[in-house]
Every structure is written in structure tokens, then in C-alpha cells.
Amino acid sequence: MDIDEKIRQADEILTGCTLCPRRCGVNRKAGEHGFCRTADKLIVSSWGPHFGEERPLVGRGGSGTIFFTNCNLGCFFCQNYPVSHLSDGSEMSEDKLASVMIDLQNMGCENINLVTPTHQVPMILKALKIAFNCGLRLPVVYNSGGYESVDTLKILQGVVDIFMPDFKYANPRVSEKYSLAKDYPDIAKAALKEMHRQVSDLLMNERGVAVRGLLVRHLVMPQGIAGTEEVVRFIAEEISVNTYLNIMDQYHPCYKAFEYPEISRRISEREYKDAINYALKAGIKRID
Secondary structure (H helix, E strand, O other): OOHHHHHHHHHHHHHHHHOOOOOOOOOOOOOOOOOOOOOOOEEEEEEEEEEEOHHHHHHOOOOEEEEEEEOOOOOOOOOOHHHOOOOOOOOEOOOHHHHHHHHHHOOOOOOOOOOOHHHHHHHHHHHHHHHHHOOOOOOEEEOOOOOOOOHHHHHHOOOOOOEEEEEEOOOOHHHHHOOOOOOOOHHHHHHHHHHHHOEEEEOOEEEOOOOEEEEEEEEEOOHOOOOHHHHHHHHHHHHHOOEEEEEEOOOOOOOOOOHHHHHHOOOOOOHHHHHHHHHHHHHOOEEO
């Protein structure tokens, strides 16, 4: 793994940014902002051991989560909207981020969990290089919304051990309406294929803690809006029936969701059971 070359490639992209599928083309190194409202400095909201993540990530010491500010998606129901939409966070140097990673390792965390990293990949790579040189040995988790450029993902090959993307929607009209990303379904499908090509199915150690592989999240939404049946069918048929899939039941209306009556309520028990049954029917057995 030549991390210096990866850093060079990623950093070069910032001069006409195409890090994510929005391909805004702005010169972030000159302080210009695209959709993600981020230039070329790390912006971090918070960090620490997290015990509410998926079981294979938590183990005994928790997942060492680092929450990056802003996002390349515009989800109107985001449950973390102060960070993703309102830019809650502060600039941080690469040296400081590397120090945070080492601190999380020293605290006994099971991994370094990079939350919403897509738009900050070049700076994260620089911090990881420093952290590796300082003895970081934990698996690196890339925890994203699934709206990823395959070209950027290829730069991350050999650096990321565990990919944990969302697969939010099956219908482009829905993804455009609620996340301002009409091309989301096709983009997410291509991204999941590339992630799986790099790391394969989720592999765990003797303690049941993930060390490498793909873990997919899907949030069940009211009235089947997310297209769960199609999502799980794609995963089973075109990724792997051994995919570790977290079918999440925690949807609740946040941020601007109340402006859309169809998503202004929690999901029902029936809706969640239907989602689980769709996955089982598709042949997926590793369901969180």
C-alpha cells in the first residue's frame, strides 16, 4: 500500500472536486465550497467509544467513532442534522486527528469508525498516514451514506478494512425528493459492488468482532418508501447472500421530515417485520 500515492491522488482531486458523485468541480484548495460546504480542512464534530453501533463493531471496547461535519447527501429526515446540515463541528489538523485515533486505540476501542468521511477523504488519508506511523493497528471502518464515487473508493483500497455503507433507496424519484440525489440508487449499487470487490463478506475474529469486510445498513421508512424489497433483492443477487445486513427500525421524523406527511411518523411493527421477511425471502441470513 503506497499511502503517499493515495494521498497525492486524493489531494489532486480537490482542485476540481469530483470526490463524490456530485462532481461539483470547485477548487476546494482555494477555499471554494460545493454541495458539502467543505474546503480542504478537516472538520470534526465529535469522537469517542460508541456502544450503539452494530454488534460486530462494538465488541468489548466499543467502536472508536469519529463524526465528520457536513455531508454529500441532503436527507431531509437526517437524525444527525446539526452535524450534517448545520455544520456543527470545528476544524482539526491532520496531526490532531491522528492523535485522536491513537487515543481511541489506547482506550480499548475495537476499530476506528470514520462517520460520514466521503467529502473529507484526502485529509483523512493524511491523518491515517501519521497514525499508522504512530502505531495505529485497528481496523479502519468507512461509515458512509452509500453515495460514493467508485474512483474515490479505488483510492481507498488497502486502507479501509471495513466498509459500512447505507443503501437508502431503490427508487430515483424518492432519492431525489428526500436526499437531493436522483442518481442515488445506481450510484449506491456500483459503490456496494466496488466495496465488496475490495473486502468481500464480513469476517469476524474469535470474539465475534469484525476485522474486514462489507456491512450494509438499510433504514426502513414509512409506507415502504425506501423500497426495501428491491434493496435486499439486489444485495442478495448482485452482492452476496452472505452480506451482513442491518435492517434498521429506528426511523423517526427529524429535521424537515414533518414537511412531508408520508414520512412524518415512525414505522409500524408490521412495516419492520415485512422488511425482515423480504430479506429472509431473498436468502439473506446475516441480519442484525
